[in-house]
Structure formats: C-alpha cells, structure tokens
Amino acid sequence: MAGLTARRARRQRAFRWTVLLVLGVFFLLPLVAMLEFTTRDGGGTWRLLVDWPRLSATYPDLSAGIVASLGQAALTALLMLVLLVPTAIWVRLRLPWLRRFVEFICLLPLTIPAIVLVVGLAPVYAWVTYFLGGSSLTLTFAYTILVLPYAYRAIDAGLSAIDVRTLAEAARSLGAGWATVMWRVVLPNIRSAVLSAAFLTVALVLGEFTIASLLNRTNVQVAINFLGKSSATMSVAVSLAALFLAFVLLLLLSLIGGGRRGGSEAAPLSTAKESP
Amino acid sequence: MNESGVAVRLKELHKAFGSLHALDGLDLAIEPGELVALLGPSGCGKTTALRVLAGLEDADAGQVLVGGRDVTSLPANRRDMGMVFQAYSLFPHLTALDNVEFGLKLRGRRRMPGRAAEMLELVGLGAFADRYPHQLSGGQQQRVALARALAIRPQVLLLDEPLSALDAKVRVQLRDEIKRIQTEVGTTTLFVTHDQEEALAMADRVGVMRAGRLEQLASPADVYQKPATAFVADFVGLSNRLPGRVDGDGVVVLGTRLPLVSPAGRGPDVAALVRPESVEVLPDADGPHRVLTVSFLGPTSRVTVSVADRLVVAQVASGRLAELAAGTPVRIELRPVPVVLDTD
Numbered sequence: 001m002a003g004l005t006a007r008r009a010r011r012q013r014a015f016r017w018t019v020l021l022v023l024g025v026f027f028l029l030p031l032v033a034m035l036e037f038t039t040r041d042g043g044g045t046w047r048l049l050v051d052w053p054r055l056s057a058t059y060p061d062l063s064a065g066i067v068a069s070l071g072q073a074a075l076t077a078l079l080m081l082v083l084l085v086p087t088a089i090w091v092r093l094r095l096p097w098l099r100r101f102v103e104f105i106c107l108l109p110l111t112i113p114a115i116v117l118v119v120g121l122a123p124v125y126a127w128v129t130y131f132l133g134g135s136s137l138t139l140t141f142a143y144t145i146l147v148l149p150y151a152y153r154a155i156d157a158g159l160s161a162i163d164v165r166t167l168a169e170a171a172r173s174l175g176a177g178w179a180t181v182m183w184r185v186v187l188p189n190i191r192s193a194v195l196s197a198a199f200l201t202v203a204l205v206l207g208e209f210t211i212a213s214l215l216n217r218t219n220v221q222v223a224i225n226f227l228g229k230s231s232a233t234m235s236v237a238v239s240l241a242a243l244f245l246a247f248v249l250l251l252l253l254s255l256i257g258g259g260r261r262g263g264s265e266a267a268p269l270s271t272a273k274e275s276p
Numbered sequence: 277m278n279e280s281g282v283a284v285r286l287k288e289l290h291k292a293f294g295s296l297h298a299l300d301g302l303d304l305a306i307e308p309g310e311l312v313a314l315l316g317p318s319g320c321g322k323t324t325a326l327r328v329l330a331g332l333e334d335a336d337a338g339q340v341l342v343g344g345r346d347v348t349s350l351p352a353n354r355r356d357m358g359m360v361f362q363a364y365s366l367f368p369h370l371t372a373l374d375n376v377e378f379g380l381k382l383r384g385r386r387r388m389p390g391r392a393a394e395m396l397e398l399v400g401l402g403a404f405a406d407r408y409p410h411q412l413s414g415g416q417q418q419r420v421a422l423a424r425a426l427a428i429r430p431q432v433l434l435l436d437e438p439l440s441a442l443d444a445k446v447r448v449q450l451r452d453e454i455k456r457i458q459t460e461v462g463t464t465t466l467f468v469t470h471d472q473e474e475a476l477a478m479a480d481r482v483g484v485m486r487a488g489r490l491e492q493l494a495s496p497a498d499v500y501q502k503p504a505t506a507f508v509a510d511f512v513g514l515s516n517r518l519p520g521r522v523d524g525d526g527v528v529v530l531g532t533r534l535p536l537v538s539p540a541g542r543g544p545d546v547a548a549l550v551r552p553e554s555v556e557v558l559p560d561a562d563g564p565h566r567v568l569t570v571s572f573l574g575p576t577s578r579v580t581v582s583v584a585d586r587l588v589v590a591q592v593a594s595g596r597l598a599e600l601a602a603g604t605p606v607r608i609e610l611r612p613v614p615v616v617l618d619t620d
Contacts (some may be wrong), residue, residue, distance in 0.1 A: 168419075169332055170365040171354040174379035182539055188369040193401060 031240065038237040045237045061235060065223025066238075068136040072219060073205040075140040077198045080151050083144065085194060088155045089186050092164045106152035109145050113164020114210040117142070127257055138219040143205050149206065151197040162186075192256045199253040203246045281309035282343035282431050283463030284329065289490075290340035291324055298324040299335065300488030303319040311458050311465040312493075313479035315472055317511065321488040322468045323436060329466060330434050331355045342431055358425030358463075362437040364417045372420045373405035379428040395423035396458060415446040422454065428460060433458065435467040439474060440585050451478055472512050476500065484508045502537050506549060506618040513547040516588050516619055522546055526619065530583070532610040540617055549619040552575060555590035556609040559582055559599045563607040581606060 032063050056063035084106075091098050109117065121142055128138050165188060171185045187194070209221035218241060227235035243274055283307040291299040298321040306312045314322040321506045327333040327338055331352030341566055358379075366375050396402050399419040409417055418438050425433060435454070439447045443551040455478045458465050469475050475482045476496040483493040484507070492504035502510035522528035522543030527534055529548045540546060557567070557579050568587065571578040577594045580587050588608060591601065600606070 160370065163365070166361050166365045167332075167364045167367060169352070170359065170361060170424075171367070171378070172332070173330055173355075173357055173359040173434075174424070175353050175356075176378075176384040177353055179380065185367055189367070 005006055031243070034236050034240045036145070037232055040241065041233065045233045049237050059092075059223075059227065060232070062220075062223045062238065064199075065220045067216050068218050069206055069220035071137050072139050072143060073202040075137060075207050076143040076147060077201040079140055079144045080147055080199065080201050081194060084148070084155055084197070085187070086182060088159055088181055089164065089260050090215055092159055093168050093181075098206055098266055102154070103152065106148045107148075110149040112141045114195070115214070117146070118133055118214040119216065120209055134217075136212070136219060139215065139219065142211050142215070143201075143208065146208070146211070147201045147204050150200045153199060154197040155190065155193050158190035158196075158206065159186075161193075195256050195257070196253050199249045202250045206268060209214070281340075283308050283461055284343075284432055284464055284466070285339075285341040286325065286329065287339040287341065289325065289328055289340070290336045291321075291333065292336055296493060297321075297488050299328065299338075301497070302338070302485075302489060304483060304490060304493065306464055306466060307574050309462045309464055310480045311455070311467060312481050312483055313467045313469060313475035313477060314483045314485055315426065315469060315475040315486035315512070318470060320485040321487050322572060325485070325489075326434050326436055326466055326468045329432070330357055330359055344509060351393070356430055358430035359432055359434040359436065360418065360421045360425050360438040363422055364409065364414065364441070366412075367405055367416050369404050371408055372401060372412065375409070375420055376427045379424065392423075392427055395427045396420070398426070398460075399423045399453070400449050404563060406440040408589045413446075414442050414538075415450055418442065418450060419453070422457065426457070426463065430463060433461075433463045435465065437469055440469070440471070445505075447474075452476065476512070482512075487512075503549075503613065503616050504538070506616055509549040509616040510618070513527040514552050514589060516549050516552065516555065518550055518588065518615075521531055522617075527615065529615070530608060530610060532612065534604060534610060534612055535614045537614045541619065548615045549618055550610060550615055551613070552578065552589045552591040554613050554615075555612045556611060557590045557592060557600060557606050558609065559604055560607040561605055563605040565606050565608060567602050567604045567606055570597060570600060570602055581608060583608060615619045 048058065052063070087102065091102050124158065125138070125142075128141065132138050167185050167189070168181045169182045176185065208219065208227065211217075212219045212222045213225070222236065224235045224238050224242075227238070284304075285428070286302055286304040288301045290297070290300040290515045295399055295536075296319075300318075300321070302321065304312070304314075309598070314325060316322045323422075328335045331347070331354075333349060335348065339346055342357075348478050352380065359595075369380065373392055373396065376395050380391055387390060393402065393405065396512055397452070398420055399562060401416060401419055401423070401426070404412060404416060404420075409420075412420065418441075420615055421438070430487060435472050438454070439450055439552060442450065467475070476499070479496060481493055482496050484491045484499060492499055492508045494502075499512055503512065509515050518529050521528040521546075522540045523533060525536060525539060527536055527540065527548050531548060534548065534550070565581050565583050565588075568580045568582045570580075572594060575594055577597055579590045579592055579600055581590060591609070
C-alpha cells in the first residue's frame with residue numbers, strides 16, 4: 001500500500017517536472033536566445049545600455065523613447081488613480097445601482113482592438129494637439145482608457161474584500177466627513193489593490209506600441225521598432241530589459257497580493273482567541 | 277462615569293423604499309438615560325428607524341429630536357451618536373486602541389490620552405489595545421466597537437443587532453455586559469433586535485414594531501404579561517390559540533373563565549391567546565386528553581397535549597417529566613391570568 005502511494009507520488013512528481021521543463025523551454029528559450037544574441041559582442045551592448053549619457057548620445061531616439069515611456073507610465077498611473085479610486089468608492093457607497101454600468105464602461109476598452117481605438121482617437125487627438133501640443137506625454141489620456149479594465153478590476157476586487165459600506169457608516173457616525181472616510185478609512189484598507197492597479201498600469205504602458213505608433217508619438221516600443229532597422233543588437237537588448245522590468249513589476253505585484261490575504265498589511269500575524 | 281443622557285423623540289416618521297413602507301408614521305419617545313429595545317420581525321422597520329435616527333437614512337417625512345433639538349436635516353457625522361453595527365465594523369488597518377481613538381482624534385481631543393485606554397478597560401479589553409481586529413474574536417471586536425462608540429461621549433448610543441453574529445454563549449455574556457456598561461455610563465440608548473429574549477433581558481422598555489409602526493411600548497414585563505395586541509402576544513413568547521366564548525369582562529376557554537387584558541371588541545365566539553406557562557397538565561387515568569410529545573429544555577420542559585382536534589403546548593417543571601411521558605392520559609387546567617383575544 002505504502003509502495004503504491006510512493007510510486008504514484010514519484011510519477012506525479014515526474015509529470016510535474018516534465019510540464020515545468022517544457023513550459024520553461026517554451027518561454028525561456030527565446031529569452032536565452034535574445035541574451036545570447038545581445039552578448040555576442042562581449043557585453044558591449046549592455047554596457048552601453050546602462051551608461052545613460054553615452055546611450056543618449058549614441059541613440060538619441062531610444063533615450064527619448066525611454067524618457068517618454070517612463071513619463072507616460074507615471075502620469076497614466078496617477079491619472080488612473082485620481083479618476084478611478086474615488087469613483088469606485090463613491091459608486092460602492094452612494095450609487096450601487098450604477099455599479100454594473102461603470103464596470104461595463106471600464107471593461108469596454110478590452111473588447112475594442114487598439115487599431116479601432118486609434119481610428120476613434122485620431123480626431124480627438126487633433127484637438128489634444130491643438131490645445132496641449134504634440135508631446136508624447138499626451139498619450140497619457142489614451143493610455144488611461146486602455147488600462148481601465150485592468151485597473152478597475154484590481155480596485156474593485158480590493159473594495160470587495162472589505163465591507164466598505166459598514167466601515168464608512170461607522171466612520172461617519174464617529175464624526176468623519178466624506179473626505180476623511182475616503183482618505184483615512186477606505187484607502188488604507190485597499191492600499192494593496194491600489195498598488196496592484198498602479199503596477200499593472202506601468203507594465204501595460206511600458207509595453208504599448210500600436211497607439212503610440214499610429215498616432216505618431218514616441219515611446220520605448222516605437223523607439224525599439226525604429227532601432228531594429230539600424231541596430232538589431234541594441235533593439236533586442238532594450239526589449240529584453242523592458243521585459244525584465246515588467247517581470248519584476250508583476251513579481252512585486254504578486255508579492256503584495258499574497259500579503260493581503262493575511263488581513264491588515266501592517267499587522268503581525270497571530271491567531272485570534274476564541275473567548276468573548 | 278455617569279454622563280446623564282438626553283431625551284430622544286421620533287415624530288411621525290415616514291420612509292418608503294419603492295413600494296415598501298419601512299416606516300409608516302412611527303412615533304417614539306425615549307427618556308434620558310433609558311435603554312429602549314425595538315423588537316419586531318424582519319422588515320418591520322426597526323433598523324430603518326435606527327438608521328434614520330443615526331442620520332444614515334433620510335426620512336421622507338417626520339422629525340427627529342435629540343435633547344429637544346431638531347436634527348432631522350443634520351448629516352450623520354454631525355449628530356453626535358455612537359453606533360455599534362451588526363457586521364464587524366472595526367477599521368482593519370488600525371489597532372483596537374487606534375480604533376477607539378479614531379472618533380476622539382476627529383474631534384480634536386488629542387489631549388485625552390487616557391480616554392481610549394479607559395474605554396478599553398471599561399469593556400474589559402485593556403490588555404488587547406495593540407491587537408488588530410483580525411487578531412480578536414467576534415465578541416472582542418464588538419466590545420471594541422462599543423468602546424469606540426462610547427469614547428466620543430455620544431448623546432445617544434445606537435446598537436444595531438450587535439450580538440446577532442455571535443454564538444449563543446458569548447451573546448448572553450456580552451448582553452449582560454452591554455447592559456452593565458449602559459447603566460454605568462447612562463447614555464440614552466436605542467437597541468434594535470429581532471431576538472425577543474435579548475430585548476426583554478436588556479431593555480428598560482421594549483417597543484414592538486409591525487409594518488413601520490409601534491404596536492406597543494412598555495416595560496418587558498408588561499409587553500409579556502399584558503400584550504396590547506394579538507400581534508404582540510403572538511410575537512413575544514409562545515402562545516396557544518384556543519377557541520373561547522366571551523362572558524362579560526372575561527372569556528371562557530376549555531371550561532375555565534379567564535380575565536381579559538382589554539375588553540373584547542366582538543364576540544361571543546373568539547380565539548384567546550394563552551401562554552404555555554398558564555396551562556397546567558395533570559396526569560389523570562380518566563383524563564380526556566393525551567400527551568403527544570415532550571421537549572426537554574433544561575429547568576423547564578415543553579409538553580404538547582392533543583386536545584380535541586388541536587394541539588396545546590404547556591410549560592412544566594422538568595422534574596415532573598417522569599409522570600408525563602408521551603401517551604399519558606391527562607386533563608388540562610388553565611391558570612386565571614389575563615389573556616388577549618386574537619382579532620386577526
């Protein structure tokens with residue numbers, strides 16, 4: 001009996017390792033190939049990539065793209081949070097009947113291909129250019145729409161995990177105004193959800209190409225695309241670095257998400273006593 | 277400690293949710309320092325009444341007066357009321373002490389370092405000040421919530437079924453504790469519950485609600501012994517609905533003449549509501565009835581007797597169960613305590 005169980009466990013372990021190996025090869029092989037390709041020159045490409053003054057002198061378009069992407073990511077995360085967090089909280093507290101509608105609106109960008117979005121956005125951006133100029137940072141508006149589905153899901157999940165209504169009512173009865181309820185009661189309790197939304201936003205913006213390219217703006221992906229035509233090694237190195245950055249962000253996100261299940265983030269864990 | 281309370285008055289309150297009239301002209305007056313329990317079935321409007329008093333719901337019509345001041349249009353955060361909710365409502369990111377201090381800080385009472393700790397001591401949780409809500413049991417969380425509500429020295433304390441999420445033993449302990457603390461602090465308190473035992477045990481006066489109105493507001497003993505209406509008699513405690521015949525200012529039920537709580541409006545054939553403890557079951561070899569079932573409830577037991585085509589429930593001392601086994605022939609006598617007639 002024990003031998004049978006041991007054999008089954010061994011077989012399961014073998015199966016697990018096989019699956020892991022196949023998937024690992026599938027995902028990692030291209031990355032290893034990229035790494036191998038970019039290190040053929042003895043690491044010169046990578047040394048150049050981390051040496052910012054030299055990089056911006058050698059590939060000014062690339063450095064401009066990187067700066068633009070970082071600016072877009074930061075501004076998009078900010079605009080998304082400013083718009084979405086108070087809206088999501090307010091809908092939960094005061095306009096629950098609007099929830100389905102808001103969810104539908106927020107998920108809509110997911111169903112519209114980027115290319116279709118651009119067709120609609122082009123005339124709008126004619127006005128944006130007229131009022132705000134042609135800076136690549138104006139892509140923030142389009143990107144805010146693009147990240148809505150992911151950010152909304154993250155924040156909504158955070159709000160679902162707490163009893164927003166009761167907490168808000170308790171705070172109100174203790175003398176808190178609506179601003180205090182949002183800042184000091186709800187926000188601290190959905191902090192990890194807000195961080196998740198922000199990280200997802202940054203990862204998404206760093207990987208965006210279609211809209212920037214079609215609206216004739218620049219960002220890191222557009223720069224990589226251009227660079228691919230002149231310096232394949234550098235473009236692959238930057239792609240790999242961007243992928244790695246996104247990977248680190250998502251890893252951080254999963255770590256934060258895992259920590260939330262323990263209850264309050266700051267709380268040291270110990271079991272509750274079962275006395276009254 | 278005693279911080280004498282204020283009078284509360286709800287005047288002609290109306291509140292509708294769509295076609296449902298949660299409050300239909302509710303009138304309620306609470307004396308300073310008094311604990312009034314609102315009791316009633318689900319949907320009778322008791323929670324709505326409490327939420328309107330708290331300012332968490334707006335009444336469609338009517339007035340809310342606290343200490344003689346009209347607060348009907350004041351928002352919840354300016355009404356100066358402490359509230360304990362049915363759901364656990366402690367702020368998860370704050371410790372027990374920080375939770376209790378929350379209201380004090382909002383009021384700018386930073387120079388009251390002892391107040392929050394003192395309130396935690398009052399509810400017996402002084403040693404748990406640094407614990408987070410998820411490290412406390414349900415009963416402890418509700419006690420911290422009570423300390424938090426009382427810390428701001430509210431004019432009125434509102435308890436919205438605060439014990440219903442707790443298990444039976446903790447519920448009874450905490451019930452007694454809330455009563456002790458309320459008496460000690462002296463804050464005017466409105467307590468909403470669907471548990472009649474809780475209401476009768478804790479309240480100075482019990483208000484029984486039905487369809488958005490008060491059916492009766494009286495002391496627990498009066499609500500139980502002299503129910504104003506058949507609904508109150510039926511809702512509070514168990515009642516046998518037995519056929520009777522009006523006879524002057526009394527009613528004859530199963531051959532016994534019983535006094536009436538209030539004069540009969542109609543007759544002569546009526547249904548009287550008789551409490552199980554008013555029914556005496558006596559073993560009798562020639563008795564016309566039979567014991568059907570026996571339920572042991574601890575010090576007392578419930579015996580169901582088949583009388584003609586209906587069942588009569590009686591409460592007997594458990595020591596007598598040996599002589600009242602199922603199938604025993606018995607006769608029934610009724611104690612002459614005042615009864616209510618069922619007008620429905």
